[in-house]
Amino acid sequence: MSNNGRKRSAPGPAGGRKIRKPRKPMSEDEDSNDSTLSDQAQEKQRTPSPLEEPVVKLPQELLKTFYKPPGRLLIAGCVSWDLVAKRDNNISNRTHPNLYTFHKFTERRYRLIVSHCTAAHSILVSDEGEAYTFGRNTCGQLGFGDTVTRNLPERVPGLAGKNIIHAAVGRHHSLFVTDTGAVYACGDNKSGQCGIGTNTPQVLVPTRVRHTTPIVKVGCGAEFSMVLDCNGALHSFGLPEYGQLGHNTDGKYFVTSTKLSYHFETVPKHVALFFEKSKDGHVTPVKDVDIVDFSCGNNHTVAIDSKKRAFSWGFGGFGRLGHAEQKDESVPRLIKFFETSSRGVRSVYCGATYSLAINDHGVLFLFGQTKRTGEANMYPKPVQDLQGWNIKDIGTSCTSVVIAADDSLIAWGVSPTYGELGTGEINKSTARPKEVSKMEGFNVTQVTMGYSHTLLLSDDSPDEVKQKLESLPNFEP
Numbered sequence: 113m114s115n116n117g118r119k120r121s122a123p124g125p126a127g128g129r130k131i132r133k134p135r136k137p138m139s140e141d142e143d144s145n146d147s148t149l150s151d152q153a154q155e156k157q158r159t160p161s162p163l164e165e166p167v168v169k170l171p172q173e174l175l176k177t178f179y180k181p182p183g184r185l186l187i188a189g190c191v192s193w194d195l196v197a198k199r200d201n202n203i204s205n206r207t208h209p210n211l212y213t214f215h216k217f218t219e220r221r222y223r224l225i226v227s228h229c230t231a232a233h234s235i236l237v238s239d240e241g242e243a244y245t246f247g248r249n250t251c252g253q254l255g256f257g258d259t260v261t262r263n264l265p266e267r268v269p270g271l272a273g274k275n276i277i278h279a280a281v282g283r284h285h286s287l288f289v290t291d292t293g294a295v296y297a298c299g300d301n302k303s304g305q306c307g308i309g310t311n312t313p314q315v316l317v318p319t320r321v322r323h324t325t326p327i328v329k330v331g332c333g334a335e336f337s338m339v340l341d342c343n344g345a346l347h348s349f350g351l352p353e354y355g356q357l358g359h360n361t362d363g364k365y366f367v368t369s370t371k372l373s374y375h376f377e378t379v380p381k382h383v384a385l386f387f388e389k390s391k392d393g394h395v396t397p398v399k400d401v402d403i404v405d406f407s408c409g410n411n412h413t414v415a416i417d418s419k420k421r422a423f424s425w426g427f428g429g430f431g432r433l434g435h436a437e438q439k440d441e442s443v444p445r446l447i448k449f450f451e452t453s454s455r456g457v458r459s460v461y462c463g464a465t466y467s468l469a470i471n472d473h474g475v476l477f478l479f480g481q482t483k484r485t486g487e488a489n490m491y492p493k494p495v496q497d498l499q500g501w502n503i504k505d506i507g508t509s510c511t512s513v514v515i516a517a518d519d520s521l522i523a524w525g526v527s528p529t530y531g532e533l534g535t536g537e538i539n540k541s542t543a544r545p546k547e548v549s550k551m552e553g554f555n556v557t558q559v560t561m562g563y564s565h566t567l568l569l570s571d572d573s574p575d576e577v578k579q580k581l582e583s584l585p586n587f588e589p
Contacts, residue, residue, distance in 0.1 A: 165320075167292065169291050169292050170277075170292065170326060170328065170342070174328065174342075175277060180223050180224065181557060181573075182223045182238075182239040183222065183570045184216065184221060184570045184581055185216070185217045185220070185225065185236065185567065185568070186216060186554075186568040187215055187217040187566070187567055188211045188213060188531050188532055188533070188534040188566050189532035189562070189564050189565030190210050190564040191207075191208045191210070191589065192205075192207045192208050193207075193248040193261050193263070194248055194250075195207075196232035196248065196562070196563050196564050196565075197232065197510075197564070207263075210531040211531050211587060212535070212536050213531075213535075213536055214534045214551060214568060215587035216584050216585070216587065217587045220236075220244075222238055222239065223238070223569075224278070224558070225558055225560045227281055227560045227562035227567060228283070228332055228562065229409065229410065229463050229464045229508055229510055229561065229563060230282065230464065230510070230563055231281045231283060231562045232248035232562060232564075233247030233281060233286070233562070234281065234560070235281055235288070241274070241276050241277070241291070242276070243267070243268045243274075244265035244267050244268065245268055245286065246262045246263065246264055246265040246266065247261070248284075249261050250284060251285065251299045251300035251313075252299055252314050252316035252317070253281070253285050253286045253298060253300065254266075254268070254286070255271070255286065255298040255316075255317055255318045257269075257270075257317050258316065259316075263589035264589060268318065270298075270317045271318055274288075274290045274291075275291040276288050276291075277289055277290065278330060279330065280332040282300075282305060282333060282334055282336070282337065283335060284299050285297060285299030285301065285332065285335075285337070286298055286318075286332075287321070287330040287332060287339075288318060288330075289329070293325075293327050293341075293342060294321075295307070295321040295323065296321065297315060297321050298318045298319065299314070300335070301313060302335075303336070303350050304350050304376035305332070305337050305349065307321035307337060307350075308320070308322060308379075309322045309379050311378055321379075323341070323379075325341040325342060326342045327339045327342070328340055329405070331406055331407060332408055333350070333356055333408040333412070334410045334411060335351040336348060336350030337349055337350050338413060339380055340406065344401075344404065344417075344418065345382060345383075346358070346382070347383065348380065348383055349376075350376065350377060351363070351376060352375070352376070353374060353411070354411045354426050354427035355426055355427075355442030355443070356412055356413060356426030356427060357377055358384050358425050358426075358444050359384050359442070359443075360384045360443045361375075361442060363375045383443075383444060384442075384443040384444070386398040386423055386443070386444040387446065388445065389435075389445060398421070398423075398446055400419070401421075402418040402419075403415050403416070403418075404416060404417060405459060405460065407461050407467075409426075409432065409464055409465070409466070410464045412424060412426030412427050412428070412432055412462065412467070413425060413426055413444075414467050415444065415460070416457045416458070416459070420450075420457050420472065421450065421456075422469060424441065424445060424467070425444045425445060426440065426441065428440045429465065430465050430488040431481070431488045431489055431490035431491065432462075432465055432480030433467075434447040434449060434467060434479040435447065435448075437490065438490075447492070450469070450492070455471050456471060457469050457470070457472075461508050463480070463513070464509070464510045465480050466479065466480030466481055466482050466489075466508075467480050468508065469492060470503060474502065474503065475499070476494065476495045476498045476501075476503060477492035478493060478494075478495050479491055479492045479493065482512075482513065482524075482525070483543075484511065497544055498517070498522070501517040501520075502518050503515055504516045504517060504556070505556075505558050505559045506559060507560050507561035509561040509562065509564070509566075510563050511526055511529075512524070512525025512532050512533060513561075514533065514534070515545075519553050520547050520548070520552050521534070521548040521552070521559075522546065522547055522548070523542070523545070523546060523548055524542050524543065524544055524545045524546060525541055527540070529564075530564040532564055532565055534548050534550070534551060553576065553580060554568075554570045554581070555570055555572075555574065555577045556571075557569050
């Protein structure tokens with residue numbers, strides 16, 4: 113018998129292909145064991161696909177918290193975007209001179225400005241909710257479908273018609289949040305930091321991140337991303353090298369004398385259990401953690417929960433995690449310094465190698481290192497020069513800090529600086545917080561910083577602020 117003794121099937125009609133009988137049509141109200149789905153199956157059917165476009169907007173009360181008063185955009189620092197953080201930063205190669213004082217930048221008014229301490233690009237959101245981007249674009253992080261640098265803000269065509277309420281940028285990638293809680297990502301994705309389910313090297317246009325629960329806030333590290341959903345759960349994806357994803361692993365899976373590989377997280381994954389550690393090293397899980405805010409540095413994150421407790425994880429060098437040691441943490445660890453109720457944390461800001469936190473009393477604390485040399489703060493210490501100031505917003509860079517407080521702008525950063533402090537070409541840097549005298553009374557409402565540039569929003573509704581703005585020069589690339 114041929115074919116190893118197996119019986120050959122008799123050929124059917126239509127060239128050997130079986131013809132399926134048409135399924136009997138069923139009425140909508142027909143009750144049958146075959147047609148009735150189990151409760152579990154019905155629930156599964158109702159669950160939206162990770163890439164399904166949401167149609168229901170977030171609650172109006174929540175959306176109002178994102179609609180901040182618009183203002184005029186001001187800029188200072190290095191604006192030769194392709195030279196930012198490059199060793200070959202020769203003056204002769206600059207496309208534009210550094211701006212050592214703040215300049216007006218475009219006539220449009222914006223309600224949100226975003227950059228990052230590792231970034232040479234920025235995201236702007238107009239008063240109408242439209243997303244604009246500008247700066248370096250080597251990996252498509254601006255979202256235009258190409259890798260051409262933009263010196264002027266341009267509207268992102270792939271997000272046209274969407275109301276953007278929040279955004280974040282990393283070294284070479286960008287995230288955008290719509291009013292329906294959907295997240296779009298573009299740019300560098302070699303480590304899965306765009307969260308689209310693959311580590312395709314570049315994502316040139318905004319693409320939906322794979323998640324089902326509506327997202328209300330996003331953040332980026334250099335090569336990783338964090339998203340906070342509407343239930344207070346934090347999710348992360350991207351490079352896990354120092355434990356910065358909080359998944360209790362650094363992602364190493366292949367090590368030789370010449371090569372080290374990582375298992376990247378390419379979709380949002382829930383951050384692991386939060387814990388606290390006693391002096392003897394005993395670890396205890398922390399219950400009832402409902403995250404309300406967070407900030408990402410190069411390779412670390414600091415988050416605060418609804419009980420105003422602060423947690424940190426990731427790269428621990430220079431004490432930036434606030435645990436009085438330089439050990440990396442692969443899961444969120446409670447910062448014991450802020451544990452008492454009188455020291456509850458209300459906001460956090462992360463720079464490249466440092467962290468800032470403001471407690472309930474309005475006191476600013478620094479842990480980590482803002483300088484390239486010298487002693488680091490291994491645990492949170494109050495910034496004495498800021499005592500008594502009402503801090504409205506903080507911008508954090510590689511080594512510089514710019515703060516909007518009361519009616520003033522306060523800045524500090526050690527050399528090398530590139531004009532991001534806005535203090536003028538003569539006094540480019542300062543090791544201690546210093547008021548930027550030229551910016552007094554400009555009613556600055558928002559501050560954000562890139563690697564070597566600063567963006568401000570000035571509320572120009574008062575007439576005296578409009579007059580002050582008229583005195584500033586324009587930056588016209």
